[in-house]
Amino acid sequence: MGRYFKQIAKSVRANGAAASGSEENADDFLGCINIPLNEIPVVGYDKWFKLEPRSSASKVQGECHLILRLFTTQVLLDTKMLALTGYHNWFKTSIHKWLQIVHERSTDRIRKAVEMDQLEQIQSQTKHSSSAVDVTTCFSQVREFWAQLAWPDSAGAFIFITRLTDVSTSKLHFHKHAVCVALNSTEHVRVYLGCLPRELDWRGVEQAMEESCGLEGKEQVNKSLNGQLYNADIDLQREAKRLITHLTDRMLPELRRCIQHISLSPDSINTDEAVAPLMKYLDDTLVILNESLVKENLTRVLQSLWEVLLRMILDTVGENRGVQVEFYTRFQYTVETLVRFFHADGEGLLLEDLKSGDYKALDEELRLNKCSSFELIEQYFLEKISQQRILKHSRFGRISLKCYYDAPEQRLTVEILHAADLIALDANGLSDPFVIVELCPHHLFPTARSQLPHQLLTLTLDPEQYRHRCACLxxxxxxxxxxxxNDFAGEAVAPLSDFCWPGRPSATPAGKTLQPVILHLSRQKPSGMLIYREAQEFVRKLKEIEKSMEEE
Structure with a gap:
């Protein structure tokens, strides 16, 4: 095209010289056309273009008609062939360096934020402090940078994600002077860390590792990352527990005073009046805690406070054994009132959480101490019956017997068949055993006496007696x-309800149609019980058994 343009220029110059009368005054430049190649359409151009000057002083006019077509012999390459691969590996060293700097600066920033924190609520509707916001903001900035980086190799990002998680789970401890605010700040950070798996796309890393390394790779990622998060959560929970302990320790003096008031209140004072100071203090404290703590922390503090109260009452009851029944009744009422207070009609602690642990021990202690001597004796035999039912084997031997009840005659017949595998209590390695059969508890069978049967034993028994739940042989x-x-070799119990119940098949006087009953012997040491003078004989027998066992 250059050759044709030159001919055109010469022709125009010649015409210009002829018009002006001198060829020397002719200017070769007539104008130019600038067309960017990237703007030329695929179909080309067929149009007039206005000539452009080369400077502001140039006087250019006119248009030029151009017809342009694009032709190429170059083969277009696939875009995938032109794409860069593995370019991110060039930056691995820089990323490692960046993570090291992030860890150091984040740790320093967190430490300074906690040191400078005034531990005041940053807003009326917010119950945590500014340092908690600084901590989570620091973590958020790291997370946002990682998201913008968009590291393309998910499997290779595992080591980076691990270090990022380590940065986010750095240990921190808030001051304990403003305990409620510090406690809320700890919970605020703990909740934020719970979002890390989603924010850092742990699932994507796990899937990539599974594709490249199999199931073992996925388990390694899961174990490593979740282990870091679990340890961080444990640390924060430990910090929260420390703060809660510090908070409840402040309440101890007043709680002890209220419990002592209940303990020392005379029987003439109404139980409600004795408990009133404790409940008023708890009401006032709950108002403050409800205003200062988030719901999760309020629940934790109430649970800790409940446990403290249970231990206080248990200690008080343990220090006042043998007092009047009214003492235990007063404290049982106190415990029931506290359960209602902490449960708050379902808005507070769960009943299963309230009635576990020390509560069961305290409830049993109060219940037993409220009982009369006869009720305690009955409780003793109920426990013996329960233990006998689960005893399936014993190293102290067993006895075999038959027992049947003649309802028309109101007569209970006991037949001792034999004993086996009894322990040797004599110096010669043998024993001279005999069996004492009794109807117990004795206060239910005042006319019955213990007997030493050779084979058959007949006892008179009316329905009202054998229907009692603790009645037993x-x-x-x-x-x-x-x-x-005589030496004690072992004992066994059998509830009368096993032999005397309506509809039981009739038996011959010798009981030949009945299957023998096998009872395994036990030698459990009698546990200490609070029993009054009505049970002195019962206690004496228990002590005889205990003494016999100690002499062996």
Whole structure:
């Protein structure tokens, strides 16, 4: 095209010289056309273009008609062939350096934020402090940078995600002077860390590792990342527990005073009046806690406070054994009132959380101490029956017997068949055993006496007696000793309800149609119980058994 343009220029110059009368005054430049290549359409151009000057002083006029077509012999390459691969590997060293700097600066920033924090609520509707916001903001900036970086290799990002998680789970401890605000700040950070798996796309890393390394790679990622998060959560919970302990320790003096008031209140004072100071203090404290703590922390503090109160009452009851029943009644009422207070009609602590742990021990202690001597004795035999039912084997041997009840005659017949595998209590390695059969508890069977049957034993028994839930037969196996006190070999109990119940098949006088009953013997040491003078005989027998066991 240059050759044709030159001919055109010469022709125009010649015409210009002829017009002016001198060829020397002719200017070769007539104008130019600038067309960017990237703007030329695929179909080309067929149009007039206005000539452009080369400077502001140039006087250019006119248009030029151009027809342009694009032709190429170059083969277009696939865009994938032109794309860069593995370019991110060039920046790995820089990323590692950046993570190291982030860890150092984040740790320093968190430390300074906590040191400078005044531990005041930053807004009326917000219950945590500015340092908690600084901490989460620091973590957020790191997370946002990682999201913008968009590291393309998910499997290779595992090491970076691990270090980022380590940065975010750095240990921190808030001051304990403003305990409620510090406690809320700890919870604020803990909740934020719970979002890390989603924010850092742990699932994407796990899937990438599974594709490249199999299931073991996925488990490694899961174990490593979740282990970091779990340890951080444990640290924050430990910090929260420390703050809660500090908070409840402040309440101890007033709580002790209120519990002592209940303990020392005379019986003439109404129970409500004795408990009133404690409940007023708890009401006032709850108002403050509700205003100062987020819901999760309020629940934790109430649970800790409940446990503290249970231990206080348990200690007080343990220090005042043997006092009047009214003392235990007063504290049982106190515990019931506290349960209602902390449960708050379902808005507070769960009943299953309230009635566990120390509560069960305290409730049993109060219940037993409220009982009369006869009720305690009945409770003792109920426990013996329960233990006998689950005893399936014993190293102290067993006895075999038959027992049947003649309802028209109101007569209970007991037949001792034999004993086996009894322990040897004599010096020669043998024993001279015999069995004492009793109807217990004795206050339910005042006319019955213990008997030493050779084979058959007949006892008179009316329906009102055997229907009692603790009524039972006791079989005490003793070793006869000519020169000293007989030795205790073991005992077994059988509830009368097993033999005397309506509709039981009739039996011959000898009981031949009944299957023998096998009872395993036990030698459990009697536990200490609070029993009054009505049970002195019962206590004496228990002590005899205990003494016999100690002499062996």
């Amino acid at each position: 006791t079989f005490t196996v003793m070793d006869y000793d000519w020169l000293s006190t």
